[in-house]
């Protein structure tokens with residue numbers, strides 16, 4: 001299974017009087033239903049392999065078809081061709097990390113833990129259920145919406161699992177969500193289709209968005225704890241000299257120059273983590289995973305390692321700062337490519353801090369973020385409302401207007417709940 005993390009929707013139902021339904025008891029049962037992999041019949045190694053290969057290819061095909069991520073000339077022709085050409089290399093990488101991305105597993109563990117904590121932290125909006133919505137792999141937006149439709153969800157929070165906002169990641173996911181809601185006036189008009197708003201129960205869902213949380217103290221603390229655990233493995237006398245290399249997925253310079261907020265938000269996370277650690281170590285922010293020949297934001301992580309090797313440094317701690325769980329970027333690129341490269345360069349003190357995965361501190365942090373959001377009465381943050389100065393993507397405008405349209409209702413319901 002390989003996928004790009006997208007949105008966890010937290011939802012609860014209301015009873016017939018519009019109050020949160022306290023009696024809904026099926027959380028664990030519906031949760032079990034939302035583990036499609038565990039309910040598959042036993043697979044032979046061969047059929048597993050075929051399924052895995054098809055998933056990787058579908059993932060790449062969808063990714064290169066997304067103009068919000070990679071705008072290509074003749075996208076519908078060129079996208080599939082690039083996906084096909086890239087597939088053998090990427091498939092080998094997934095093979096090397098155990099046959100697929102663990103991102104679905106971790107996202108579900110985090111979501112389940114978060115929903116359970118949220119029931120305690122925000123009993124007035126309980127019960128909560130976490131759904132997973134990926135942009136390029138199952139469960140896709142439409143699959144997740146189907147599940148929500150079946151469950152009769154009426155209120156949902158689109159909670160991005162990217163701590164820092166980029167229009168290429170969270171933005172693309174929100175654009176897709178807007179596109180997949182059948183009764184959106186904007187798109188229905190655009191395509192000249194007659195859509196009866198309200199004909200589909202999914203039209204009735206009230207949405208709000210947690211769009212970024214890269215400096216939340218709970219998130220910062222969870223990352224800092226993993227860094228502290230790794231630093232503890234260096235000898236005490238050299239510990240404070242270890243260079244912390246924060247590594248985040250890079251962006252094409254065209255996206256940076258359009259005014260994408262991600263680089264500044266990643267830098268803000270790094271500063272907050274360093275402050276939490278007492279600013280004892282030297283550090284740099286570097287960028288990984290660039291794709292294709294265009295200019296990307298640097299310095300690249302692998303060049304930074306090589307540069308420090310040349311300067312005679314030995315102790316580097318790599319810290320993934322824009323991912324909340326392991327996947328190909330950490331398990332293959334950092335662990336297998338860069339750590340190996342560093343060894344070949346003679347560096348013996350290069351290590352990687354663990355990803356957040358099932359960190360209880362992280363799960364508590366996302367539960368806190370969700371609880372505060374549910375109390376806030378906010379549908380959309382002021383930052384989400386603003387388009388990039390260089391944005392020419394009409395979908396971004398529609399998506400933001402659609403999400404802002406929930407503001408009055410969310411605010412009045414929240415005011416009502418806090419008055420009770």
Ligand SMILES: C=CC1=C(C)c2cc3[nH]c(cc4nc(cc5[nH]c(cc1n2)c(C)c5CCC(=O)O)C(CCC(=O)O)=C4C)c(C)c3C=C
Nearest residue numbers: 002003004069070090101103166168169249291322327328
């Ligand atoms: C913060 C996270 C990410 C940003 C920003 C991001 C931007 C971005 N990515 C591509 C192209 C590709 N990304 C690919 C995989 C991939 N990307 C992220 C995260 C971010 N991407 C993750 C977590 C993953 C791996 C998912 C998993 O293993 O489950 C890939 C596919 C792999 C490959 O072919 O190398 C591509 C392609 C662009 C163009 C971009 C910014 C515009």
Ligand code: FES
Nearest residue numbers: 167387388391396
């Ligand atoms: S690209 Fe950033 S808002 Fe459209």
Ligand SMILES: [Fe+2]
Nearest residue numbers: 004249250289
């Ligand atoms: Fe990516």
